[in-house]
Amino acid sequence: MAGIKLLMCCHKQYEIIPPMFEPILCGAEFHDASEWDIADNIGDNISHKNREYCELTAHYYAWKNETAEYYGFCHYRRFFCSPESTDMAYLTKGRLNDKASKRLLGSEEYWRSLIESYDIIVPRSEDMGLAAREHYVTSAFHYSEDLQLFLEIMDGKAPFLSDVAEEYLCQNRQYFCNMFIMDKKHFFEYCEILFDILDEFDNRKTRHGDFQADRTDGYLGEIFTGIYINHCRRSGAKIMEVPRLDVFCGLKKRMVYLLMPPESSRRFLAKKIVKKIKGKQNA
Numbered sequence: 001m002a003g004i005k006l007l008m009c010c011h012k013q014y015e016i017i018p019p020m021f022e023p024i025l026c027g028a029e030f031h032d033a034s035e036w037d038i039a040d041n042i043g044d045n046i047s048h049k050n051r052e053y054c055e056l057t058a059h060y061y062a063w064k065n066e067t068a069e070y071y072g073f074c075h076y077r078r079f080f081c082s083p084e085s086t087d088m089a090y091l092t093k094g095r096l097n098d099k100a101s102k103r104l105l106g107s108e109e110y111w112r113s114l115i116e117s118y119d120i121i122v123p124r125s126e127d128m129g130l131a132a133r134e135h136y137v138t139s140a141f142h143y144s145e146d147l148q149l150f151l152e153i154m155d156g157k158a159p160f161l162s163d164v165a166e167e168y169l170c171q172n173r174q175y176f177c178n179m180f181i182m183d184k185k186h187f188f189e190y191c192e193i194l195f196d197i198l199d200e201f202d203n204r205k206t207r208h209g210d211f212q213a214d215r216t217d218g219y220l221g222e223i224f225t226g227i228y229i230n231h232c233r234r235s236g237a238k239i240m241e242v243p244r245l246d247v248f249c250g251l252k253k254r255m256v257y258l259l260m261p262p263e264s265s266r267r268f269l270a271k272k273i274v275k276k277i278k279g280k281q282n283a
Contacts, residue, residue, distance in 0.1 A: 005068035009055040014076040019108040024058050054218030055178050063191040070115050072181030081245035082106040089124040090244035092257040119237040121181040123244035125173040129268035133169035141212040150220045153200050158193050164231045175226040194224050
C-alpha cells in the first residue's frame with residue numbers, strides 16, 4: 001500500500017481535518033508548537049521564512065523530512081472537494097455539519113483510490129477573465145518587477161519551462177492556493193526547481209515594506225505551480241482536477257459567490273467595471 005503524506009497547512013487551531021490529512025503548524029518558528037504533532041520547524045526547514053513563503057514552508061518541510069510515495073497539501077479552511085458534489089471550480093461555505101462534510105469531503109477509501117490512480121491531483125483551474133500575467137500584476141500587493149525577476153531566474157535555472165511559462169501567463173485559466181497532491185517524482189522535481197529559484201530571488205528581490213506585499217514568494221509559488229502543472233500535462237502526466245471547498249466564509253463572500261459564480265459573465269463584467277474604476281482613480 002502506497003505511503004501517502006497529506007498535510008493541512010495551519011497557522012492557528014483548526015476545526016476540520018479532511019480524510020487522510022494531518023495538520024501541520026506553519027511558521028512554527030514564531031509560535032508555540034508544543035501541542036502540534038507536526039510543525040514546519042522540525043529537521044531541515046525554512047520555518048523562519050514563513051512570513052514570505054506562506055504555506056511553501058510546509059512543502060519544504062515535507063520535501064526534506066518526510067518519506068512517502070505521494071505528497072499533498074491543503075489549508076485549514078481550503079480543502080479538496082469530492083468531484084461528484086459539484087461542477088463548479090470551487091464552493092464557498094460557512095461551517096459544515098457532519099452530513100455536509102461527508103458529502104463534500106468524501107472518504108479515505110475514495111481519496112486513496114483516486115490518489116493512486118493519478119500522478120497529480122489539483123483543484124480545478126479557474127477562468128479569471130483575463131490573462132494570468134495581467135491578473136498577477138493588477139492584483140493588490142503584487143508587483144510586475146517581482147514576476148519579471150522570478151521568470152528571469154527560472155529561464156536561467158529551468159529553461160525547459162520557458163515556453164510553457166509564457167503560454168500559461170498568456171491564457172486565462174489559473175491554479176490557486178498552492179494546493180496539490182503529487183507522486184514523489186513530480187513533487188521532488190517541483191521542490192528542487194521552485195526552492196532553487198526562490199533562493200536566488202530572495203537575494204535579488206526588492207522588499208516592498210508591507211506585510212502583504214512581502215508575501216511575494218508565496219504568491220510566485222502559485223504562479224509556478226500553474227506553470228509546473230501545465231509542464232507535467234505536456235509531458236504526459238496523469239492529472240485529475242477536482243473542486244476546491246472554501247469553508248468558514250463570511251456572508252459577504254458567500255453572497256458574492258451566489259450572485260456572481262466563478263467563471264460567470266456577471267463576475268467577468270464586475271471585474272472589468274472595478275478595474276476601470278481603479279484605473280480612473282490611479283490616473
